[in-house]
Structure formats: structure tokens, C-alpha cells
Amino acid sequence: MDDERDRDAAGRALNARPRDGLGRPLPYGARGVDRQPEGVVRTPDQTLRDAQALLDAGMPFHAHEVFEDAWKSGPDAERALWRALAQLAVGLTHAARGNTAGGARLLLRGADGLAGYADAGPYRIDIPGLTSWARRLADGLTGPVDASTSAPRLTAG
Structure with missing residues (x-):
């Protein structure tokens, strides 16, 4: 076991190491970006608003954490929706890191x-726009993208 890793009393990693805007670990003592608190229960509108602000700021890794909270705390019927949105945010994270x-x-x-x-579009989520954006971005990846200028709009209107 690596003694340098932060662990809780049960030995689970605490991930206390500072991170940059794309979620990459920085050296201990470096100034990182504030992490999203885990386990926050938000309304769907709050989730979309918080995630959009993070996407617009070029922080898709952090937006993924917001979606992950919704997927873990929301109703069973919506878990696949929030998980798919988290996957889009992580996909953009990898694209911005150069992992095409x-x-x-x-x-x-x-x-x-x-x-x-596609037919439901819950919470005004622009399902057709997001799927089109994701497929276009995936098809055109040749190197790192700028996370903020490549970020999608989550809702219609």
C-alpha cells in the first residue's frame, strides 16, 4: 500500500490531492480547483444549472461529479439519464485531456x-441536440479540444 495516499479509517482513498480544472491530480501542496462536494442532493433543475456552469467554465470533470450525484440520489427511473449525461461530461474531459x-x-x-x-426530453434537456453534439465531437476528435468552447448546451431554449 502506498503510504503517500490519503485514506480514511477503513483504508478507502480520500482523493484529497489537489486537482486541475480537468480533474487531473496535481502535486500535494499545489493550488488546485475546488472539488465538487460529493453526495449533494439537488433538484433536477439545480443539477442542470450547476453542471452547465461547470461545463461553460471548462470543467467537465466537475460537471460529471454533479451528474453522478443525481444518478446516485435520484429516482431509479432516471438513473440511466443522469449516467448518460455524466458519460458525456467524462467524454469531454478525456477529449480535452487529449485522450481522443x-x-x-x-x-x-x-x-x-x-x-x-428522445421522445420525453425530461427537464427541458435537449436530447437531440446533445446526442448530435456528442456524435459530431466524437467523430471529429483528432487531438485535445478546448473544454469550454466545446461544451454543449444541456437544455433547449
Whole structure:
């Protein structure tokens, strides 16, 4: 076991190491970006608003954490929706880090996950726009993208 890793009393990693805006670990003592608190229960509108602000700021890794909270705390019937949105955010994270293969794979997985919601469009989520955005970005990845200028709009109107 690596003694340098932060652990809780049960030995689970605490991930206390500072991170940059794309979620990459920085050296201990470096100034990182504030992390999203885990386990926050938000309304769907709050989730979309918080995630959009993070996407617009070029922080898709942190937006993924917001979606992850919704997927873990929301109703069972919506878990696939929030998981697909988290996959889009992680796909953009990988694309911004220059991992084009992983980014494309996650973007397409997220787009496929949204396909079942095409008719419903819950919470004004722009399902057709997001799936189109994800497929276009995945198809055109050749190197790192700028996370903020490549970020999608989550809702219609």
C-alpha cells in the first residue's frame, strides 16, 4: 500500500490531492480547483444549472461529479439519464485531456444512453441536440479540444 495516499479509517482513498480544472491530480501542496462536494442532493433543475456552469467554465470533470450525484440520489427511473449525461461530461474531459479514443468512446456511450429519452426530453434537456453534439465531437476528435468552447448546451431554449 502506498503510504503517500490519503485514506480514511477503513483504508478507502480520500482523493484529497489537489486537482486541475480537468480533474487531473496535481502535486500535494499545489493550488488546485475546488472539488465538487460529493453526495449533494439537488433538484433536477439545480443539477442542470450547476453542471452547465461547470461545463461553460471548462470543467467537465466537475460537471460529471454533479451528474453522478443525481444518478446516485435520484429516482431509479432516471438513473440511466443522469449516467448518460455524466458519460458525456467524462467524454469531454478525456477529449480535452487529449485522450481522443477514450473521449470518443464515452461520448458515444453517453449519446446511446440518451437515445431512450428522445421522445420525453425530461427537464427541458435537449436530447437531440446533445446526442448530435456528442456524435459530431466524437467523430471529429483528432487531438485535445478546448473544454469550454466545446461544451454543449444541456437544455433547449
